[in-house]
Amino acid sequence: MAVHSRRSYRAITVLSITFLIYQSLLANAVTYNVVNLGAKPDGKTDSTKSFLSAWASACASETPATIYVPPGTYLIGEAYFNGEHCSSTNKGITFRIDGKLVAPSDYWEIGNAGSWIKFERVSRVSIYGGVFDAKGSSLWACKASSSNNCPSGATTLAFYNSNNIVLNGVTSINSQMFHISIDGCQNVDLQGTKVSASGTSPNTDGIHIQLSSGVTVLNSRIATGDDCISIGPGSSNLWIENVACGPGHGISIGSLGWEKQEPGVQNVTVKTVTFTGTENGARIKTWGRPTNAFVNRVLFQHLVMVNVQNPIIIDQNYCPHNSNCPNQNSGVKISEVTYQDIHGTSATIVAVKFSCSKKNPCSEIKLEEVNLSYMDQQAKASCVNAQGTTSGLIEPTSCF
Numbered sequence: 001m002a003v004h005s006r007r008s009y010r011a012i013t014v015l016s017i018t019f020l021i022y023q024s025l026l027a028n029a030v031t032y033n034v035v036n037l038g039a040k041p042d043g044k045t046d047s048t049k050s051f052l053s054a055w056a057s058a059c060a061s062e063t064p065a066t067i068y069v070p071p072g073t074y075l076i077g078e079a080y081f082n083g084e085h086c087s088s089t090n091k092g093i094t095f096r097i098d099g100k101l102v103a104p105s106d107y108w109e110i111g112n113a114g115s116w117i118k119f120e121r122v123s124r125v126s127i128y129g130g131v132f133d134a135k136g137s138s139l140w141a142c143k144a145s146s147s148n149n150c151p152s153g154a155t156t157l158a159f160y161n162s163n164n165i166v167l168n169g170v171t172s173i174n175s176q177m178f179h180i181s182i183d184g185c186q187n188v189d190l191q192g193t194k195v196s197a198s199g200t201s202p203n204t205d206g207i208h209i210q211l212s213s214g215v216t217v218l219n220s221r222i223a224t225g226d227d228c229i230s231i232g233p234g235s236s237n238l239w240i241e242n243v244a245c246g247p248g249h250g251i252s253i254g255s256l257g258w259e260k261q262e263p264g265v266q267n268v269t270v271k272t273v274t275f276t277g278t279e280n281g282a283r284i285k286t287w288g289r290p291t292n293a294f295v296n297r298v299l300f301q302h303l304v305m306v307n308v309q310n311p312i313i314i315d316q317n318y319c320p321h322n323s324n325c326p327n328q329n330s331g332v333k334i335s336e337v338t339y340q341d342i343h344g345t346s347a348t349i350v351a352v353k354f355s356c357s358k359k360n361p362c363s364e365i366k367l368e369e370v371n372l373s374y375m376d377q378q379a380k381a382s383c384v385n386a387q388g389t390t391s392g393l394i395e396p397t398s399c400f
């Protein structure tokens with residue numbers, strides 16, 4: 001009993017100290033409510049300036065700062081949050097968003113801006129909650145008509161050259177182009193992300209990652225018209241877990257190898273993902289061009305395919321319209337790719353396709369416990385320039 005009470009006493013002491021620290025942090029912390037700074041939750045008054053002025057204050061703050069967005073709908077134009085001139089003793093900036101941000105209904109207003117909401121050179125920025133509605137459908141319609149007069153479209157939420165970023169419970173709907181882009185960043189933690197756009201919307205990748213390291217994507221639901229998650233050159237130490245994809249094009253490493261000098265992709269884990277009605281499941285795609293790029297140490301684990309056109313695919317001959325691919329051999333070296341516990345249904349008879357480079361055959365591909373069927377028939381596997389091994393049940397029969 002004596003031991004017990006001493007323990008409880010210690011626990012209480014630790015709790016009170018924690019509480020005191022928490023209180024003193026709160027005492028120093030500052031909150032900027034965008035409504036107090038002039039933002040109007042009416043969905044029609046342009047509130048961009050109020051958000052930017054909240055950012056300027058938070059950025060100058062030497063204590064932890066919160067930008068609070070109360071419930072309501074806020075019309076936001078192109079918004080650029082630059083961290084370059086934040087206080088050197090900045091302790092981090094947290095957005096707490098209970099409201100919805102909407103883009104102007106005229107797509108030209110942000111359509112050539114590159115990004116709608118852009119963060120650049122920021123550190124320790126967190127976003128909790130929030131719905132970002134870019135109202136992209138009129139731009140998709142423009143692109144679908146044969147009109148040449150459409151802007152390329154903006155990424156909804158972009159982070160460039162930033163580190164220690166948290167996105168928790170963020171929802172992006174109907175982006176003009178990519179929904180979320182992580183480019184040139186370190187330590188990015190995305191949890192509970194929801195992406196929703198039409199299955200026919202063009203270039204509306206859910207989460208795009210490139211030139212970044214230490215990116216985690218957890219517990220997310222992505223329904224869109226292009227890749228669920230796309231992984232570009234120079235990505236390493238990525239962890240993607242518990243994601244539902246579909247509709248869309250699935251999870252794609254690539255397109256890689258467009259540039260002659262290009263950083264590789266390594267150490268990527270994709271686990272516990274369900275693909276429903278997607279074009280691809282686990283895809284690696286490279287241009288048929290010379291390059292020093294590579295893909296190494298990728299693990300696809302516990303994937304469920306529901307009527308997926310290409311459940312497992314490596315395509316090293318990507319060359320749309322047969323242009324700009326002067327040499328049909330991809331220079332990208334693909335090695336150590338493991339597919340473990342992948343099961344479900346293929347929407348085409350070829351459920352496993354390794355179409356590798358003649359110049360750089362895929363090596364050390366591993367298939368373990370793969371069971372994919374096609375309309376209650378035996379599906380097929382196809383290999384070109386692919387070397388690998390199998391273990392456990394493999395259906396369709398391996399082609400190594």
Ligand SMILES: *[C@@H]1O[C@H](CO)[C@@H](O)[C@H](O)[C@H]1NC(C)=O
Binds near residue numbers: 214239
């Ligand atoms: C691979 O990436 C994970 C994060 O996804 C990281 O924890 C691990 O340390 C990395 N491994 C190496 C060898 O860098």
Ligand SMILES: *[C@@H]1O[C@H](CO)[C@@H](O)[C@H](O)[C@H]1NC(C)=O
Binds near residue numbers: 393
């Ligand atoms: C493979 O999957 C099919 C269809 O889902 C199923 O009927 C079959 O029992 C599975 N085979 C094994 C060995 O698990």
